[in-house]
Amino acid sequence: MTNVSPLSRPQYLGGLAIAVGGAVLFSTKAVVAKLLYRYHIDAVTLIAFRMIFSLPVFAAVALWKMRTEAPLSPADRWRLVGLGLIGYYLSSFLDFLGLQYISVGLERLILFLTPTFVLIISTLFLKQHISRKQWLALALSYAGIVLVFLHDLKGGGPDIGLGSLLVLGSASSYALYLLFSGEMVKRLGSLRLVAYAMCVSSVACIAQFFVLRPAGLLIQPMPVYWLSLANGIFCTVLPVFMTMTAVQRIGAGTASQAGMIGPVSTLFLGALILGEPVTDWQLGGTALVLAGIYLLSKK
Known part of the structure; x- marks a missing residue:
């Protein structure tokens, strides 16, 4: 886990709540994507619309930060470009590409390797200690x-x-x-880092669309625009800022583990919006995931 300053219990629980809320909002993209795919658009077009609607918000925050904060060093500029490309551009593109070949359930399961990668990289390369309670919380959540x-x-x-x-x-x-x-968030702050990195991601996603698809695909039925607006604001802008704020407060490892609640919440959103059934096994798994999140809150 990333080292952070000591927090009081209310501050820690507040950071954990922000991480969980961001994860729930971010996970609703799967439900929105299901609704959008009903209009026969592909992954490249879906991601482009998502970023077209979210880019103005990120650009506005970036311009505000450029006027009120000290200029970035050349090294930090390149780091931000790298973050933007490996983060919400590459990860989102690979995710939606993979969804063309596997089920949503299997996709969710594989994405839950993310906290494992965070913890392993932290341990092997950043030489940071992972507590026994964190490993136990991770095991409970994975079992769920x-x-x-x-x-x-x-x-x-x-x-x-x-x-x-x-x-x-x-x-x-x-x-x-x-x-x-x-x-990087310790030096730049969460708002500044997210705004700059997401501008890079948005430009990459939109440019990819114009390289791979004809511009005529921008003409779509009105429901596509409304769903894409929801995808851009509620499933991208809000959760991105919430997740980065949580990383700043409680560290990357804890924030990524708290995010495990997100895909489980998708089960209930899927039942409510898409009519997908929720079984006893799914409810049992949800209980285990919530137990893991509760264990984090008792850290």
Whole structure:
């Protein structure tokens, strides 16, 4: 876990609540994507619309920070470009590509390797101590995820290996983003770092669309625009700022573990919005994940 200043219990619980809220909002992108795919748009177009609606907010915050903060050093500028490319550009693109070959359940399960990558990289390369209680919280949450998504592992198409590797790449790139941003956020602040990095990600996603797709695909039915607006603001802008604020307060490792509640919340959103069933196994898995989050809160 990234080293942070000692916090009081209310401050720690506040940071944990921000991380959980951001994870829940961010996870709703799966439900929104399901609704958008009903209009026969592909992953490249979906991501482009997502960033077209979120870019104005990130750009406004970036311009505000440019006028009120000291200029960035050349080294920090390159680091921010790297963060923007490996974070919400590469991880999102690989995630949506993988979803073309595997089920949403398997995709969620693979994405839960992210906290493992964060903890392992922290231990091996940053020489940071991982407490026994954190490992126990991680084990409880993983046990819950296995129960929740076990039935989704059955079957699968001929390209399930390719899809799994793509989503695995998404999880690993997002883990690197969390760790590297956790080191930089101390110097730059969460708002500034997120705004700059997300401007880079947004430009990359939009440029990718114009390289790979005809501009005519920007003409879509009105529901696509409304869903993309929700995807850009509620599933991107808000959770991105909330997650980075949580990283600043409680560290990358704890923030990424708290994010485990997000995909579980997708089960209930899926039942409410998409009519997907929620089974007893899924409820049991949810209880284990919540137990892991509670253990983090008792840290």
